[in-house]
Each structure stands twice: as structure tokens, then as C-alpha cells.
Amino acid sequence: MAASRTRAQPDPILAGRVAAVLDAAGVGPGSRLCVALSGGVDSVVTLHQLAALRKERGFVLRAAHVDHGLQPAAGDWAAFCERLCAGLGVEIDVFPVTVRRDHPDGLEAAAREARHGALATLTVDWLVFGHHLDDQAETVLFRLLRGVGVRGAGAMAACEPGAPGRLRPLLEVRRGEILEYARAAALTWVEDHSNADRRHARNRLRHDVLPCVEAAFPQAAEMLARSALNFREADGLLDELAHQDARACGDGERFSLDALRALSAPRLRNLLRWRIRCTGAEAPARARLLEAVRQLRSTTTPSLHLPLGQVACCLHRGRVWIEAMPMRAHPRPVRWCGEEEIAWSDGRVLFERRRGEGLSAALLERGEVVVASRRGGLRMSDAPGRPRHSFKNLCQEAGVPPWWRDRLPVVYVDDEPVWIAGVGIAAAARCAPGERGVLPSWWRPGAPLRS
Numbered sequence: 001m002a003a004s005r006t007r008a009q010p011d012p013i014l015a016g017r018v019a020a021v022l023d024a025a026g027v028g029p030g031s032r033l034c035v036a037l038s039g040g041v042d043s044v045v046t047l048h049q050l051a052a053l054r055k056e057r058g059f060v061l062r063a064a065h066v067d068h069g070l071q072p073a074a075g076d077w078a079a080f081c082e083r084l085c086a087g088l089g090v091e092i093d094v095f096p097v098t099v100r101r102d103h104p105d106g107l108e109a110a111a112r113e114a115r116h117g118a119l120a121t122l123t124v125d126w127l128v129f130g131h132h133l134d135d136q137a138e139t140v141l142f143r144l145l146r147g148v149g150v151r152g153a154g155a156m157a158a159c160e161p162g163a164p165g166r167l168r169p170l171l172e173v174r175r176g177e178i179l180e181y182a183r184a185a186a187l188t189w190v191e192d193h194s195n196a197d198r199r200h201a202r203n204r205l206r207h208d209v210l211p212c213v214e215a216a217f218p219q220a221a222e223m224l225a226r227s228a229l230n231f232r233e234a235d236g237l238l239d240e241l242a243h244q245d246a247r248a249c250g251d252g253e254r255f256s257l258d259a260l261r262a263l264s265a266p267r268l269r270n271l272l273r274w275r276i277r278c279t280g281a282e283a284p285a286r287a288r289l290l291e292a293v294r295q296l297r298s299t300t301t302p303s304l305h306l307p308l309g310q311v312a313c314c315l316h317r318g319r320v321w322i323e324a325m326p327m328r329a330h331p332r333p334v335r336w337c338g339e340e341e342i343a344w345s346d347g348r349v350l351f352e353r354r355r356g357e358g359l360s361a362a363l364l365e366r367g368e369v370v371v372a373s374r375r376g377g378l379r380m381s382d383a384p385g386r387p388r389h390s391f392k393n394l395c396q397e398a399g400v401p402p403w404w405r406d407r408l409p410v411v412y413v414d415d416e417p418v419w420i421a422g423v424g425i426a427a428a429a430r431c432a433p434g435e436r437g438v439l440p441s442w443w444r445p446g447a448p449l450r451s
């Protein structure tokens with residue numbers, strides 16, 4: 001490894017491509033950019049290019065290296081990145097991470113997850129990656145060979161807005177061009193020898209499959225990258241359609257079953273996929289989604305709870321929505337001592353102070369207040385003069401879906417139920433107009449329940 005050049009030199013062709021991506025992202029004075037610096041040639045060239053442009057454009061540039069600690073040379077890479085950045089006058093953060101060895105998708109996926117987790121903690125506007133056109137072509141082919149849909153085949157975007165957003169300024173540049181530039185500019189970088197390991201399917205694709213394809217189709221990489229752009233465009237249109245359908249079938253989050261049934265099956269699947277993505281969950285397996293849509297279209301039962309990976313598609317009384325899965329089993333009872341909120345299952349119970357609303361604060365202050373799951377034989381009267389009803393009846397009346405019932409938080413005062421999430425407040429515990437009150441509510445991902 002030779003000493004790195006310390007002055008960044010712009011290259012007109014590369015610089016033009018990088019500038020186009022910065023323009024598309026609206027990078028200007030004061031924008032905060034951080035290069036995800038592995039120490040490999042791609043991210044080293046990315047860093048050099050940006051270092052050369054930062055003065056003229058006025059953005060703030062820094063770098064971050066994630067030390068996966070997986071290879072004996074990992075510490076050397078971090079040291080190399082630190083020296084490189086010092087030479088360029090760029091601040092760098094090095095993140096040592098612990099990579100899960102038991103990740104279901106393998107060590108590479110675990111490393112990626114740990115890396116992205118560490119990079120996501122940076123307070124910047126844009127994370128900048130060194131992905132190039134050959135990476136894009138490989139990603140498209142790799143994903144198509146795994147049977148992805150339009151979204152997956154869209155692979156990576158040069159500019160992905162977000163918090164932070166992601167930029168890939170070299171996405172239209174061939175690997176060979178990057179190497180050529182790096183050599184001509186006498187840059188130094190580290191080689192990751194695991195990239196040559198043919199035990200990884202991705203590396204076999206890179207070293208064995210793509211060269212054969214390119215021998216027969218010389219423009220294969222460019223064409224695969226172009227297909228990615230077409231797929232991305234189609235994916236954008238599918239999102240627009242889902243958005244329109246979401247508004248036409250409900251309030252954007254909860255939909256009418258009848259309206260959903262008027263959609264074709266592929267269109268309904270598109271809507272559910274979009275909605276699942278909005279919750280931040282991963283796309284479900286196709287077979288599960290097909291089955292969920294089949295059941296939604298044909299069911300005669302009032303309630304359905306259809307697991308779709310990290311989320312479930314729920315039907316209750318003609319309304320359909322997506323909510324987080326799995327709901328954790330109910331925890332042990334929790335004593336309430338006036339806190340504004342307490343953790344409950346996979347959400348929390350909030351206690352808001354209100355005047356003339358909610359539970360009587362005086363009553364709560366007099367007794368022992370406990371938040372617990374429903375106890376056997378629970379009965380409560382939710383309106384003055386009404387007899388006490390069983391928990392099941394109260395839930396049915398309030399439209400609480402059956403799969404929530406065992407996990408609903410219930411507030412007890414001296415063992416008497418006074419509030420059931422989603423059902424309401426016991427008539428005898430309600431605060432009078434003008435009196436100090438406490439209004440509980442239960443929040444869990446996708447399902448806020450006020451009394």
C-alpha cells in the first residue's frame with residue numbers, strides 16, 4: 001500500500017457525473033455529506049471526488065468507516081481510512097460493530113445490517129456510497145435470479161431522499177473507469193480479499209457469470225443498469241396507484257373491505273404491499289400475500305388476522321388494516337404511581353392529565369392503581385345505570401378485534417377494573433365536570449387505542 005496522495009484532484013468526466021448527482025440532490029452550501037468509506041477503491045475515489053468539489057460547492061464533508069472486526073486486517077483498514085482522511089482534511093468516525101454470527105441470511109447480511117445501523121446514527125443530510133454501474137448490474141441480475149418484483153429489480157438509486165438520504169455519485173460509472181482514474185491519480189486503497197471468495201453467490205455472479213454474459217452481450221452491464229431505471233419508474237407508478245387506491249378505499253390506513261374487493265387481485269396486492277412498506281416492515285413472501293388476498297376476497301367471517309411476516313393484515317367488521325406482528329405476550333402487572341407513561345407489551349400506556357375528562361384523579365390517588373391484562377371474570381359498567389357487562393361483551397360492543405383482547409391493558413383500582421383500552425372508563429370511576437382527571441390511552445405500532 002503506497003502513501004496516499006493528500007491533495008484531491010478533480011477529473012472532468014467523473015466530476016461531471018458526481019456533480020449531476022449532487023445537483024439532483026440539491027446539495028449546496030451547508031449541506032452535510034458523509035462518505036461511507038470502506039477503504040476500497042470505489043469509496044476512496046468517491047471521497048477524493050467530493051473533497052475536490054467541497055470548496056466550490058460549500059458543502060461540509062466527513063467520512064465514516066465501519067469496522068466489522070471480521071477479518072484480521074480490519075484494524076488496518078480503519079487505520080488506512082484515518083490516514084487518508086487526515087491527508088484530505090476530512091473528519092472521520094470509525095465505528096467498531098459486533099456482527100451477529102447467527103443471522104438467518106448469513107454473515108454478509110449481518111455485516112450489512114450492522115454497517116447500516118451504525119451509519120444511520122450519523123447526523124448528516126446525505127450518506128454517500130461508492131456503488132458503481134457494475135454493482136448496479138450485479139444487483140439487478142442477482143435479484144432477478146431470486147425472483148424479486150418490480151421494486152427489487154429497480155435496485156439502487158443515485159439519489160434516495162431520506163433522513164439521512166443516500167447518494168451514489170458513481171452509479172453510472174463503470175468499475176474499470178474508476179480503477180483507471182484511481183491509478184492515473186496514484187491513489188491508494190485497500191483490497192478486500194473476501195470479494196474473490198466464490199463461496200458467496202454474489203461473487204460467483206461477479207467473477208464467473210457476468211463476464212460470460214458480457215462476452216456474448218458487450219453492453220450487458222449498461223443494459224441491466226438501464227433496466228433498473230425502467231423498473232424504478234414502473235415502481236413509482238405502482239406507488240402512485242397504491243396511493244390513489246388507499247384514498248379511494250378508506251382514509252389511507254384503514255380500508256373498507258367492500259371497496260378493496262372491487263379492486264383486481266394484483267391491484268389489491270399492490271395496495272397491501274405499499275401499505276406494509278409505509279409501516280417500515282419488509283415485503284412479505286409472495287405466497288403469503290396471495291393467500292391473504294384470496295382470504296380477504298372470499299371470507300365470510302367478520303374478523304381475520306393474517307400474518308404477513310413482520311406485520312399482519314387485519315379484518316374486523318368490514319375494515320381492513322395492516323398492523324405490527326407479533327404483539328408481545330402481555331407482561332406482568334405494573335403498579336402506576338402517577339407516571340406520564342408506562343411500557344406495555346410492544347407499546348405503552350399514556351396517562352394524560354385533563355380537567356373534567358378521564359378517570360377521577362382523586363379516586364386514583366386514594367387506591368392502589370395497577371395496569372394488568374384482563375383477569376378472569378372481569379365485569380365493568382361503562383355507563384351510568386347500565387349493568388356490569390362481561391369483558392367479552394364490552395369488547396364486542398366496542399369493536400375490539402379478538403386478537404387484541406388478551407393483551408389489552410386494563411387499569412384496576414384496588415382490584416376493580418376502571419379502564420379497558422379500546423372499551424372505555426367505568427361509569428363509577430369517571431371524573432365529574434371540572435374535576436381533575438387522568439385520561440389513559442394505549443399506543444402500539446399501528447393501533448392507538450383511547451378509551
Ligand SMILES: Nc1ncnc2c1ncn2[C@@H]1O[C@H](COP(=O)(O)OP(=O)(O)OP(=O)(O)O)[C@@H](O)[C@H]1O
Binds near residue numbers: 036037043067129
Ligand atoms: N466497512 C465499511 N465502512 C463504511 N462504508 C462501507 C463499508 N463497507 C462498504 N461501505 C460502503 O458501501 C459501499 C458498497 O460496499 P459493498 O459493495 O462492499 O457493499 P454491499 O453489501 O454490496 O452494499 P450495501 O451495503 O449498500 O448493500 C462502499 O462503496 C462504501 O461506500
